[in-house]
Structures are given as C-alpha cells and as structure tokens.
Amino acid sequence: xxxxxxxxxxxxxxxxxxxxxxxxxxxxxxxxxxxxxxxxxxxxxxxxxxxxxxxxxxxxxxxxxxxxxxxxxxxxxxxxxxxxxxxxxxxxxxxxxxxxxxxxxxxxxxxxxxxxxxxxxxxxxxxxxxxxxxxxxxxxxxxxxxxxxxxxxxxxxxxxxxxxxxxxxxxxxxxxxxxxxxxxxxxxxxxxxxxxxxxxxxxxxxxxxxxxxxxxxxxxxxxxxxxxxxxxxxxxxxxxxxxxxxxxxxxxxxxxxxxxxxxxxxxxxxxxxxxxxxxxxxxxxxxxxxxxxxxxxxxxxxxxxxxxxxxxxxxxxxxxxxxxxxxxxxxxxxxxxxxxxxxxxxxxxxxxxxxxxxxxxxxxxxxxxxxxxxxxxxxxxxxxxxxxxxxxxxxxxxxxxxxxxxxxxxxxxxxxxxxxxxxxxxxxxxxxxxxxxxxxxxxxxxxxxxxxxxxxxxxxxxxxxxxxxxxxxxxxxxxxxxxxxxxxxxxxxxxxxxxxxxxxxxxxxxxxxxxxxx
Amino acid sequence: xxxxxxxxxxxxxxxxxxxxxxxxxxxxxxxxxxxxxxxxxxxxxxxxxxxxxxxxxxxxxxxxxxxxxxxxxxxxxxxxxxxxxxxxxxxxxxxxxxxxxxxxxxxxxxxxxxxxxxxxxxxxxxxxxxxxxxxxxxxxxxxxxxxxxxxxxxxxxxxxxxxxxxxxxxxxxxxxxxxxxxxxxxxxxxxxxxxxxxxxxxxxxxxxxxxxxxxxxxxxxxxxxxxxxxxxxxxxxxxxxxxxxxxxxxxxxxxxxxxxxxxxxxxxxxxxxxxxxxxxxxxxxxxxxxxxxxxxxxxxxxxxxxxxxxxxxxxxxxxxxxxxxxxxxxxxxxxxxxxxxxx
Numbered sequence: 037x038x039x040x041x042x043x044x045x046x047x048x049x050x051x052x053x054x055x056x057x058x059x060x061x062x063x064x065x066x067x068x069x070x071x072x073x074x075x076x077x078x079x080x081x082x083x084x085x086x087x088x089x090x091x092x093x094x095x096x097x098x099x100x101x102x103x104x105x106x107x108x109x110x111x112x113x114x115x116x117x118x119x120x121x122x123x124x125x126x127x128x129x130x131x132x133x134x135x136x137x138x139x140x141x142x143x144x145x146x147x148x149x150x151x152x153x154x155x156x157x158x159x160x161x162x163x164x165x166x167x168x169x170x171x172x173x174x175x176x177x178x179x180x181x182x183x184x185x186x187x188x189x190x191x192x193x194x195x196x197x198x199x200x201x202x203x204x205x206x207x208x209x210x211x212x213x214x215x216x217x218x219x220x221x222x223x224x225x226x227x228x229x230x231x232x233x234x235x236x237x238x239x240x241x242x243x244x245x246x247x248x249x250x251x252x253x254x255x256x257x258x259x260x261x262x263x264x265x266x267x268x269x270x271x272x273x274x275x276x277x278x279x280x281x282x283x284x285x286x287x288x289x290x291x292x293x294x295x296x297x298x299x300x301x302x303x304x305x306x307x308x309x310x311x312x313x314x315x316x317x318x319x320x321x322x323x324x325x326x327x328x329x330x331x332x333x334x335x336x337x338x339x340x341x342x343x344x345x346x347x348x349x350x351x352x353x354x355x356x357x358x359x360x361x362x363x364x365x366x367x368x369x370x371x372x373x374x375x376x377x378x379x380x381x382x383x384x385x386x387x388x389x390x391x392x393x394x395x396x397x398x399x400x401x402x403x404x405x406x407x408x409x410x411x412x413x414x415x416x417x418x419x420x421x422x423x424x425x426x427x428x429x430x431x432x433x434x435x436x437x438x439x440x441x442x443x444x445x446x447x448x449x450x451x452x453x454x455x456x457x458x459x460x461x462x463x464x465x466x467x468x469x470x471x472x473x474x475x476x477x478x479x480x481x482x483x484x485x486x487x488x489x490x491x492x493x494x495x496x497x498x499x500x501x502x503x504x505x506x507x508x509x510x511x512x513x514x515x516x517x518x519x520x521x522x523x524x525x526x527x528x529x530x531x532x533x534x535x536x537x538x539x540x541x542x543x544x545x546x547x548x549x550x551x552x553x554x
Numbered sequence: 555x556x557x558x559x560x561x562x563x564x565x566x567x568x569x570x571x572x573x574x575x576x577x578x579x580x581x582x583x584x585x586x587x588x589x590x591x592x593x594x595x596x597x598x599x600x601x602x603x604x605x606x607x608x609x610x611x612x613x614x615x616x617x618x619x620x621x622x623x624x625x626x627x628x629x630x631x632x633x634x635x636x637x638x639x640x641x642x643x644x645x646x647x648x649x650x651x652x653x654x655x656x657x658x659x660x661x662x663x664x665x666x667x668x669x670x671x672x673x674x675x676x677x678x679x680x681x682x683x684x685x686x687x688x689x690x691x692x693x694x695x696x697x698x699x700x701x702x703x704x705x706x707x708x709x710x711x712x713x714x715x716x717x718x719x720x721x722x723x724x725x726x727x728x729x730x731x732x733x734x735x736x737x738x739x740x741x742x743x744x745x746x747x748x749x750x751x752x753x754x755x756x757x758x759x760x761x762x763x764x765x766x767x768x769x770x771x772x773x774x775x776x777x778x779x780x781x782x783x784x785x786x787x788x789x790x791x792x793x794x795x796x797x798x799x800x801x802x803x804x805x806x807x808x809x810x811x812x813x814x815x816x817x818x819x820x821x822x823x824x825x826x827x828x829x830x831x832x833x834x835x836x837x838x839x840x841x842x843x844x845x846x847x848x849x850x851x852x853x854x855x856x857x858x859x860x861x862x863x864x865x866x867x868x869x870x871x872x873x874x875x876x877x878x879x880x881x882x883x884x885x886x887x888x889x890x891x892x893x894x895x896x897x
Binding site: 111112113116122124128129130131132133137141142143144146149150151171172174175176179 | 576761
C-alpha cells in the first residue's frame, strides 16, 4: 500500500449508552501516511469513537473495516494486534517499572518461553533515541517528569508495529521543547514509516500545523470533514461549538487598587531563587515559564504545601507563616492546582461534597454539618458559574473536564478568597469551557479579587492577564505589562532566560499604565 | 533559535546528571534491606555472646516459614493481601499427616506416604488459595476482609481435625528433611535447600517469563495492564493459587521441623510473613519487589529473633523490638525519596 491509500473505514458508527446516544452515525476514513485530526468539544463523542476503534467498547451499529474486512474487536489486545494503537490522555504508565518494561508492556520480546532482556533493552535504547530522549531504559518510570512519561507512552505504540496510532491530547503535559520533538517524531512516522495518525487536541494551532485532514464531530455526529488546506481556524472553531466564537478571551478591565499579596525574596534551595512580586486587588498576574521552571513550586510554597528556605509572604499586610496550607486558606488564599484529578478533586464523591470540602468548618455547628446551608452554598455556585450537571449530587468523576475545573474554582470561591491562584486552569479543556473559565476569572477580578494565573500557553497569559511574570530555571526573568505592543516572542525569550525585562515591576504607583491594557 | 538550541543542550546535560543521581538513590532505596541485614549480622556477631554458636538457627527457621512468605509476596506484588496464609499452612500440615498416617498404616511405606502426603498438602493449599482467589477476583470482595474471613474458616478446619497436636505415626521418617545435616553442616539441611530452590525458582519465573512479569504491571497500574491486554483478575487469581500452594509446602515443612502438625502454628505464623515481605522491600501497595527481597526480609526477621533468643529475651520483648524495627524501616522508606519537591 502506498501513502494516501485508505485502509481503515468507519461507516455510520452508532454507540448508545443508557440515556445517551454517544455516537450517532459517525463516519471517517483513515489513510496511510497521513495525519487525521479529530476535533470537537468535550462530550462531542471523540473519546467514545476512539474506544470503539480500539476495542474498549463494542459498537451498536455501523461498519468498521480494516483493509476492506469488517472487524469486531473484543479487547484492546485484538485492536493492537490488528495495528491500531492508542496513546490515551490519562497516563497509563506503570510508575514502579523501568522504562524498557513500560515501553514493551504486554508485549515483551521473547526467546522461546524466556524474556529476551538483551533485545528488550537494546530496542528500548533505539526507541528512546528516536524520541530524542536522553535517559536510560533502566530508569524507573515514576522518577521521570510527566512530559517524559507521556513520551514513553508514545514510544509504546512504536513497539507494537502499529499501522495507526491514535493520540488523545498528547501535548497536554509536554513542555514546548518536548512538543517540538513530538511533532518531529510524528512527521517522521508519517513520512518515512507510512503510518497513519489520528491526532486529537484542543490546541487548534497544533491541529492546523500537523493535520492533513480534519474531521469535526459534535453531539456524536459528523459535522464536517475535509482537507486542512480548505479550513481556516475560525471556521474550525465555529464548526466545533456550533456558533462563531467572537472572542475567546473576554477580559474586561477591572479597577486595580491596593496591594493584596506581596512576596519578597522567596527562595527554596535548588528549586527557585529570590522571587519577589506583588499582586493587587483586581489584578490578574500571569506566571509563564517552561514546564519544570519552578512556577508551580513557587505557588505551592506561597500556599504552604511546600516549605521555603528564606523570604516572606505578606497577605493583606499580614506576614504568613510558611508551610501551613490550613492557615493560608484561613487567611484567604485559594489554590486551584495543576492536576485537578490528583490534587484538587475527589472523583468518587459528589459535586456538593467537593465544593464544600474546604468550607465544611464554617458550614457546621459544633462538628455537625448544616446540610441545608451546605446545599444552599453549593446551589449558588452551580448557577453563578454555570456548572453543567443534573444536580449537585452528581459524582464529580462523571463530569467533563471543563465542568470539573469549574467545581474546583467554586470550591475556592466558597471561601471568599482574597487571592486566588489558578495553575493551568484550562489544561485538557475544550474551547467553549475555556472561554467560560476566562470570563469567570475576569468577573472575579472585577469584584476586586487578586488573581494569579500559572500557564504554559502564551496566548492564554496574553489574553487574560494584566501583567506577566516569567520564570526560567527557578529565577524571575521578567515582569511585563500586557500591552498591544508586547509580543509573544518577547515573553517566550524571557521564559527561556535569553532576555530579561522588568519594565512593569510595581515598586511605585504605576496603576494607570496597567489598567489601560486590560 | 540557535540560542534556544544551546539552552536545550545545557538543560539536557544538567538533566542527565540529575538522572544519574536519581538512579543511585533509587537503587539504595529499593535495596535497603541488604544494608539492614548486613548491619544486623554485624551487631549480632560482634555484640551478642553466643551468636557464633546459634546463628545456624537463622537458616533453619528461615527455611521453615520462608516459602509461604514468597507466596504472600506474589499476592502483594499484585496489589492484594492474604491474611489466611497461617491457617492455610496449618491445615495443609494436618492434611499431610492424615494422608501419611493412612498410607503408612496400610502399606508401611513411609517414602510413599511422604510423597503422596506432600502432593495432598500442595493440592489442599492450592484449593484454599483458589477459594480466596475466587472470592476476591471473581466476586470482588476486598482481599483484606475476604482473607480475614477465610482465615477463620481454615482455623475451623484445623480444629476439626486436630485438637492440639497431631503427630505422624512414624515421625522419624519425616524429621530428617528438616534436621539431616548435609556435609555435617548444621545450617545446611534438605529443608534449607528446598527453600533456596523456591527462592531461585520464583525469582527466575518473575524475571524471565512473560506471565511472571505481569505481576509487577498488575500491581503497579492495573488500568495500564488491562489496556495492554493483560487480565488483571486472572493474574491476581494465579497469585492466590500459588500462594496457597506455597502455604501447603510450608505446612509440610512445619510438620517436618517440629515432628507434628501443631494447631497453634497457624497463629504463630499469623502476620509474620507480612512483616518479612515488607521489611524485605515489597510494597504494600503492589508493583515492587522480587524473591530476593523476600529472602532478605525473612533473614532479617530471623536474625532478630535468633539474636534475642540467644540473649534469652522473653517473647514479648522480642515482639516489641520486631515491631519497632518494622516501623523504623517504613519511616526510613518515607524519608528517602527520589523526588524532592513533589512528594
């Protein structure tokens, strides 16, 4: 077969779950040697489609053919054997096994009945080299960064003689450099090895860069499917959400007043060094840097989850004692963590319980929870930030990523924080929900809250913040007001540490300058 | 762009140094039981009068209970637990004696009695292990609760057959398996060799076979295992059966060592295997550990008890010290982390 030949066809695929028609007649064709992007909001049916393709779910209707023959996969193993491999969005690394065994999971090279360790490690070295990863195959996977683990998952598909690799949000935890490498790898796979890729991402510029062909699905149906060259990004967004999105970033100017949070010379040896900045009421300050630059660690130290060696954190004129998150919460710091599933939410309990978790003390009398007050508090935020769920009793694990993130935000809003720190607020969230999260942040700033946004997306920082602080290798390399003149490249080079720019350091009163640029 | 490239290389170089360090820390952390054992032996030989004359007991007692520790380790590496090992082994001991006596009384052939008795003991252990496995992996009961319950059941079975002590009619035919000194060495008896063979076999099985390799994956990340086409429930079921069979072997060893199936040995055994397995470096949460770790764990526990019995310490003091040692190891494990900031 040669490049561009169609070898996988899905016709009118239907999948019904109790009460939902998750797929309602989706058809796509996959060609060898091409990148096929699959776009759609969360809940559009992308994940279900993948699961039908990889044998996790059985389809309820339609036809699925590989090389012209109808297939009915009963397990992921059968799909893998037929050449369909998937890199799932949720990490499926075994953290205590070494890299080589993770790469060849379920598929170890054998010599008769005995595992061929020599081949195992040699082949692993090759794959790591191909992925441009400078690590030993003997490393324990749990000791690697999240980005490296993600690359291992991609490497896993390479060990399986896959003809089609499905990548579900592969860059959501990769740094910019790692993303570059991944793109290079994808291009090699497609061009030199004639592999087909299904690429799923919420980052539309990635889709526009990589894809040969784009299919948009919405509400379980095909909306449009055509060559990338016939698409514009605006058209893509319009098709995904079903209406034109006027402005993704709805930052309205807020009145910026007194200093709320002041951080002076904060240092944690080997992690970050001499970090000073101020956040004022009504101000949104962005923290930008590469993954691993120390942004999240600084926030964790301010919040008290991590300790720091020297420096001070002053909240509303009061010096905070470090290392005590309970005190920080009490004093008015809210912290929406980066990994909402691991650190921010209990997935197996209800929206109600999650939301009122930190507030429980205030909602109870003498140790007994006031159920009515709890319900009232949760209902209020269900409405005000429009969490889409049948009721507050819904389990958080059943919500979409965007709605989960809103629950995290609501949890902290219940505390009436003076400072709200949000770390990667829109990771893995679709365009529609992103826009809603941004407008929530904008509203909060207008109400006078001081907000810190940590993000690895420059566009996000430029869209929602009043000013940006760049961090490179644990050091502050810039503090700039977001103005129309400020370029993406300038912020990036500060974050890489190749330039510095402290033009917006707020030691004096520079209110007007900042306010105008909202 | 060029600057970015240079930067990347520099970062990569720094990264590489860090990774080396992580690997070193990781090695020490994963194999700290060697250090503990060496330190203990050092203290024992230097500081405890009479240990030079009594240390062979470490080998003998390790071999007596060691095999069921291996079995338990398989279950724990898969992320489960089996608290019924003690009475499973005790019941298998009883079954061995019943079978042996029956055959010896009717044929007078003790070798045949031993062989058939051993087979019956292993099958009994395997069946009891499979019973655990079905309740846990098919019905879906939590392993902790399921095996607490089955431990009671197996205890009931033992009491049904043996009131306090239940001896083979011709125990002199059996005890040499535990007592005969090969090359006149007090520490080297057939029982010790059998134990070491089990350690070696388990190690090789887990290292070289595809099935044995599954255990770590299943215990570490069951979801990843399922997506890779590995059946979590089948693998877990297998470990319960193997654990049962090894408990059966231990039942036989206990009879050989003490010359009788003793009812209270189910209780004596109790949580001892769990302590050995954990102190050796197998993780309670699964995914980590090898047969060698179990061997080290058993040796550590037995060195401690031999040391103290050499000093004529009472059992309650021995238990106290053993418990403290276990906690110390777990604390040390918490504080040696390969990741600094985010754990």
